[in-house]
Amino acid sequence: MSRLSFLYILMIFILTGCQSKSNLSKNVIVPNTKTEIFHSKSNGDYKVTIYTPNKTTPEGGWPIIYLLDGDSYFLTTNEIITNQACERCVIQEGIIVAIDYFNQTRRDLDFLPKPENYVFEVLPNKQINLSGKYGGADAFYDFLTQELKPEIEKRYVINPNQQAIFGHSYGGLFNLYIFLTKPAIFNTYVISSPSLWFSDGYMFSVLSKYLLNHQHSLKQPVNLLISVGGAEQSLLPIDYNLPEQKRKLLLKHRQNRKMVDYSKQLFTRLKQANIHNLTISYKIYPEQSHKTAAVVALQDGIQLNFRVK
Template sequence: MKRLLIGSFLIILGMFIATGCTKNVFFQASFLHMSNDTTTDIVHSKKIGNYKITIYYPNTLRPANGWPILYLLDGDSVFAQAVATVKRQNHQAIIVAIDYPDKTRRELDYLPHPPELTLEILSNGKINIPDAYGGADNFLAFMQNELKPALAQRFEIDPSKQIVFGHSIGGLWVLHTLFTQPITFNYYIASSPSIWFSDRYILQEAVQFIKQYQKTELTKPIDLSISVGEFEQSLSGRELFSSDNQRQLRLQHLQNRRMVDNIQELEGLLTKANVAKLSLYYQIYLNQTHQTVAVEVLNDRIAYLLHSFSEEYQ
């Protein structure tokens, strides 16, 4: 038994040395899991509450300038796919999945706070009232002032290669952060962002962003990816409905949210503005729905970005 305990201790100690981990109070709130390349902790935000943070780190020598880092919103749903993409292509990156240990707070954390909230009327006539909203800036403060500094203490991170990925209302948060605090990350991936929220309030933020940074140049290059699935505004033909009325209500719901049209409008707005140092990637993913497209986007964009990074290391 003693031999087994000593062996386990040496493995964990070796992992901390290899990855550059140091004593970090932020990550000691509640330790859940450690494997040879993954840890899971419950961390406590001073202002918001608890988060479940799962981290993948490669068991290789770090790049000279530090590790690229990928932040995943709704992290539990896409973490495994992101890790598989990185491992399959032998790329080097730290992946940080942000989620919740119990009840989700994603609506509160990801939705911004418009001066006046406009509620969505659903196709069945009911009003879509979010359980909570308006905490996007507080969640951003958690990311910027608590999580990122703790990770920088734990790992040597390349400050020029910080990526954030969000889907749906997570994608909306990605856009909100870009338009209000653009230097928070270097690469923004907004998959099927919920532009429809509060009568497309995010487009007002986009206009203000354009006005500001056509006058005052961004202080560093920023890369934005916006994308949507082909069948997010229409039926794919693969859905099953119990009645024609249910089918019609679903189609009307998709058309009311205008997911494809909204992405195209945002792409046109940003392309026409031609903001200096802002690179824009835009794609409609064929044969994909809102439920299936996130994995495709993540796989494509992460593989592309990490491949471009790896060319710098050679």
């Protein structure tokens, strides 16, 4: 990606990803988009924003991407797809399904699995990081696969070979969790800066079980994109303006979470397993923080899933 393109996307991310969740539906009108309440029988109500191109459905159906933390990434995704898709472009337009909440977020509950022995994170200042509620990842997966996804596929003709799911941080952890524990129902899993520190590295025990029990073969081709910001385990230049004590605590916090080390370890173990039909990539985005790395990972996921065949 050129530096100019990256700066443009980053600007869009700053303008959209940092806005309050209410701004998307109240202040911004996006053509061919609708936001609705989607009631889950077991999980409650979700805010679902759907973009569909105002074009004839292509042969084979529409590519599609599901966005976790949808309000934070919908506008960016829409800008990337609509601006980078053209008659002679690398990618084509497709459907965006952004999943979020109308009022109080339930992302901790929905995205985090339920370890048998949950281990709280102890921060460098000795405080306990309480994640609120957790353990609803299986129920959220059921909502995605048994309620939302079937409804979307009733409304639109979806290409069965171009279906992606994007998740960052806790969302990245969720995407990894469902890849390791559920049937592969997406063609592309974008695992952006996954919170592998959760419950003292719980996902590595899930990974070990997967590698032990898996037949090292997938029924259909799957792309796994694992990425992390290069500065997620260190300090950014701007961080050096902090008071010394705060700077030390911040560095210790990032070092304790081992975002770069853990993501590399995850990639290495999956790569060494040599799983048939699995294409796995690992990217460290230089000088990107935990927050800014998300939009670069999103761009990579879109270019892969929406690529013209």
